[in-house]
Amino acid sequence: MNKFPRKRNVDGDSSKSARGSSQKKGLQHDGFEHRARKRFGQNFLHDQNIIQRIINAIHPQPADHMVEIGPGQGALTRKLLANCGKLDAVELDRDLAAYLQQTLGEDPRFEQHPGDVLKFDFSTLSDNPRSLRVVGNLPYNISTPCMFHLLNYSHLIQDMTFMLQLEVVNRLAALPGDEDFGRLGLMMQYYCEVEHLFDVPPGAFTPQPKVCSAIVRLTPHRELPVQVLDVRCLQDVVRVAFTQRRKTLKNSLRTLISEAELNKLSIDLSLRPENLSLADYARISDSITRIASSGSKALEQKESYVE
DSSP, X not given: OOOOOBOSOOOTTOOXXXXXXXXXXXXXXXXXXXXXXXXXXXXXXXXXXXXXXXXXXXXXXXXXXXEEEOOTTTTTHHHHHTTSSEEEEEEOOHHHHHHHHHHHTTSTTEEEEESOGGGOOGGGTXXXXXXXXXXXXXOTTTHHHHHHHHHTTGGGEEEEEEEEEHHHHHHHHOOTTSTTOSHHHHHHHHHEEEEEEEEEOGGGEESOOSSOEEEEEEEEOSSOSSOOSOHHHHXXXXXXXXXXXXXXXXXXTTTTSOHHXXXXXXXXXXXXXXXXXHHXXXXXXXXXXXXXXXXXXXXXXXXXXXX
């Protein structure tokens, strides 16, 4: 195993200025130095008060199977491992993965999974329903695809607690009528309960991002709040509607469903997409699915008759 680089020793007796300098350089107290890589969207959390608030919000227990995405230099990892039963970590950066393996690898409860989280099969970690508790400081550039990738394994997940860009959290938690209500919030709320826990200032990170962050908890529904006949149709309806969000519903969805069919659903066609609820979109989606299914059956019957 390759040893991680040690630039200089930093111990508990170091001065405040030395500690401040080490934080700017990404230098750990054990001497490990790692400069944040822009291509990985790395911003390392160092504020101990924020770290403890996150741990308190997660409240890991001895029976918990935790999964950390992007553990970085281990700011949360060590505190999670001190309180949980098992911790799997998925890290793309090979240097950081090697560092964590060297410093934590002797603990039998810790297992490292180097690689891309968007390609990681979470079903390899457990086959027990709702057994995984997922946490992570997600890079802004992959946060949305990462969350939707995890929804493929929602039956295995108890909850997910993420550090995200504040703007993204506002969109996740927005309600009908809110300015931030849109495609992301609608689809995430279809699958999960969304809780905006608290905000995190840029100064809590090294290097400092240019935007504020926030902690959000996503808890997969045990029973979906609404049921749709075809979730892919729901996704299409929501995508088309919010691509033209300044148009009224009648105009934004005209390529998917006729005005006459929409009138049958008793939905106000003068509303804009952000004013409709998830239940409204589910009704529109199911109507489109039924019409498509009816058309397919009619075509099958016609072809059968000709034969």
